[in-house]
Amino acid sequence: MSPSFLEIPDLPMEMIMNYLDYLAIRSVSKTCWDLRNFIDNNKPGIGMKQVSIIQTSDTAVGLGISLPTFRLPEDAYIYLSYEKHENGCRITGPTSDGYKNKIVENLNFLDAVLHDFKIAINSQKLIFEKVIVTVNTFFEKFEEMMKLQKPFATESMEIHADSLEHARQIMHHADPTYLNFIDIHPPxxxxxxxxxxxxxxxxxxxxxxxxxxxxxxxxxxxxxxxxxxxxxxxxxxxxxxxxxxxxxxxxxxxxxxxxxxxxxxxxxxxxxxxxxxxxxxxxxxxxxxxxxxxxxxxxxxxxxxxxxxxxx
Structure with missing residues (x-):
């Protein structure tokens, strides 16, 4: 019997995974628990350039990810809007794989976008070039999600917040070892x-x-x-x-x-x-x-x- 793909040792498995971009890796992680655990533990792949979470209204938050790719001549991207819907959460927006438009029932839009933002920062092995955070009415929920997170590594950070104190709290989630530029935009x-x-x-x-x-x-x-x-x-x-x-x-x-x-x-x-x-x-x-x-x-x-x- 031929050996299973899941029986490949960790080192060659990671070498294989390093040929996949972020979008492909996220797809592979959904195939089975063994591959998901391997990806979560080893964080293979090229890494993301920039990630942003931006509140656009009281009922909508955008998530943006910019990353290199082997599959396209230009960088891959994800720009999704998570909107409150009467039946749950509507997720819509362009990506380098095409336009997305779906409704997930019984799901709060803030829980959805914060969950995906958390996955993005936890999937990064390299240093982000930039992280952008714009929070207003959901600051407390953002802080609740981030308080158990390790500081993320980024060279620069852009923060938009209702107050300087909120901006400072958000800033503390970045690892100061790598942070070279910070731009705070209070009112x-x-x-x-x-x-x-x-x-x-x-x-x-x-x-x-x-x-x-x-x-x-x-x-x-x-x-x-x-x-x-x-x-x-x-x-x-x-x-x-x-x-x-x-x-x-x-x-x-x-x-x-x-x-x-x-x-x-x-x-x-x-x-x-x-x-x-x-x-x-x-x-x-x-x-x-x-x-x-x-x-x-x-x-x-x-x-x-x-x-x-x-x-x-």
Whole structure:
């Protein structure tokens, strides 16, 4: 009698599975429990580039997956909408295998999309290029599902949430070892571009391990501005800078109260302050305030305009 396919040892079985893309692997996993358990334990295949879970309304959530494939010249994809239906859940949308449209009876649409999102992140052996999470009304249900999960590995993360606190909780599900970029979109957006070490103070969060970050500052005040400056002076990667963008005008008097009168003015829309950098005689910290943003940046001391005061 010929040996069964299921009797193939693990190593050659994984080598075979590595020739399948994600869609094919998911199909194989549905054939029998032995293959499903093997796939769950070994996570074979090429891996996904990006996964997103996006709430589009109170009764619909989208799931998107982008992945390489051997079967098509372009990347494979899945873009499905999980919608509340009177008899259960309607799942509809395009994929690289064709358009899907089915109704699963007696199934809650949130349970369905969260289950499939969980399968996607648990099926990934490699590092995601990007994970996108947009949650509003189902934040609690998302957190309940994720609390028993190991942090997933992704290079970047984009979060849309009703509040900064919700965004921070979602962010904690990513493994900080691999996370290089994070973009948080709360209702009122203020962005921080490039990393700065911010120690815990009021609502300041430590983003030291991020290469680029976006965060919302609530109730920006003099104490927070001074804390940013002091922590930035301890940050010795002098090619980094910090820019905070605001939908409304940055309040000039906050910086005057924090640092005193600006030492140099360039036109009517820009003010500058300069600070000595500890243990560095060639660099100074430049604080610049303009109409729509303020910025912290290291510059060469020779770039300080003549007559400007360098503060300690």
């Amino acid at each position: 009122e957006v203020i962005n921080i571009i490039e990393t700065v070490k911010l120690e815990s103070l009021k609502n300041i969060q430590n983003f030291f391990h991020f290469a680029t970050a976006s965060i919302h500052f609530e109730n920006l005040d003099v104490e927070t501005i001074r804390a940013i400056k002091e922590n930035f002076l301890q940050f010795h990667e002098y090619d980094k800078y910090l820019r905070v963008l605001n939908k409304s005008n940055v309040k000039e008097n906050l910086f005057i109260d924090a640092f005193g009168t600006a030492s140099e003015r360039s036109g009517e829309t820009e003010q500058n302050w300069f600070f000595n950098v500890p243990d560095n005689n060639e660099k100074v910290l430049k604080v610049l305030i303009k109409w729509r943003y303020f910025e912290f940046q290291f510059v060469e001391k020779c770039e300080v305009p003549e007559g400007s005061v360098i503060l300690d």
